Amino acid sequence: MFKFAVPTILIGLAIAGFFMFTNPLYGDITKLRDQSVSFNEALDNSKSLEAERDKLTEKYNSIDPNSLAKLQKLLPDSVDNIRLILEIEGVASPYGMVLKDVKYDTTTPATTATPAAGSAAVKMNSTDYGTWNLEFSSKGTYSNFLNFLKDLEKNLRIVDISSIDFSSNAEAVNPASSNSSSSDTYTYSFKIKTYWLKN
Numbered sequence: 001m002f003k004f005a006v007p008t009i010l011i012g013l014a015i016a017g018f019f020m021f022t023n024p025l026y027g028d029i030t031k032l033r034d035q036s037v038s039f040n041e042a043l044d045n046s047k048s049l050e051a052e053r054d055k056l057t058e059k060y061n062s063i064d065p066n067s068l069a070k071l072q073k074l075l076p077d078s079v080d081n082i083r084l085i086l087e088i089e090g091v092a093s094p095y096g097m098v099l100k101d102v103k104y105d106t107t108t109p110a111t112t113a114t115p116a117a118g119s120a121a122v123k124m125n126s127t128d129y130g131t132w133n134l135e136f137s138s139k140g141t142y143s144n145f146l147n148f149l150k151d152l153e154k155n156l157r158i159v160d161i162s163s164i165d166f167s168s169n170a171e172a173v174n175p176a177s178s179n180s181s182s183s184d185t186y187t188y189s190f191k192i193k194t195y196w197l198k199n
Contacts, residue, residue, distance in 0.1 A: 073156045075197045079132050084157060084194060088136070091151045095144035101189075103135040129195050133162070137189045145188055162191040 081104055089099050140148070145166075152159060166188045 070156055074158060075129070075195060076157075077197045079130070079196050081132065081134070084134065084159075085136075087155065087157060088152070091155060092138055092140075092148050094151075095140055095148050097138040097140040097144060097148055099136045099138055101135070101137045105133065127198075129197050132194050132196065133191065134194065135189070135191050137187060139185055139187050141184050142186060145186065158195050160193045162193055164191075165189040 085099065085102060092099060138148075149161075152161075166186045168186055
């Protein structure tokens with residue numbers, strides 16, 4: 001009877017050892033194997049992203065530098081307000097029109113307070129681009145004014161004219177004393193809007 005008891009005890013010990021040591025260890029191995037599969041997938045994704053990044057970098061580097069400069073001017077990655085004002089001055093200068101009363105918001109659009117939810121400004125902020133408003137005035141003849149607008153339209157920097165107000169420079173007190181050149185000159189007040197690409 002003792003002979004039969006020994007195998008039974010050994011079997012019992014083997015079963016107990018399985019549930020106490022082998023089974024938990026097997027569970028840990030399974031978890032590690034799953035983690036290994038997950039890490040391998042992440043590594044594969046990382047390699048794919050690196051390959052895609054290299055392709056995009058190669059395409060970017062293959063673009064003509066002059067074309068890149070034009071794209072940067074068309075839609076810059078910052079407001080760059082000073083450069084825009086200088087560009088507009090350069091467009092107006094050939095027609096003898098000087099920018100005056102320049103007004104703009106000095107607060108960086110990215111740091112402005114967030115408006116109430118549901119407003120149109122919130123929808124604008126959710127886009128990939130920002131807007132910047134500029135106001136200025138200038139004097140010139142009507143023909144020079146038209147030529148200035150045409151050249152401004154051809155300028156690479158995207159500019160939308162929100163409004164234009166104009167008034168005559170003829171002397172109100174004694175109109176007869178004003179010569180024809182002064183009577184043909186007007187003061188124009190511009191409100192324009194430009195865009196910049198958010199990072």
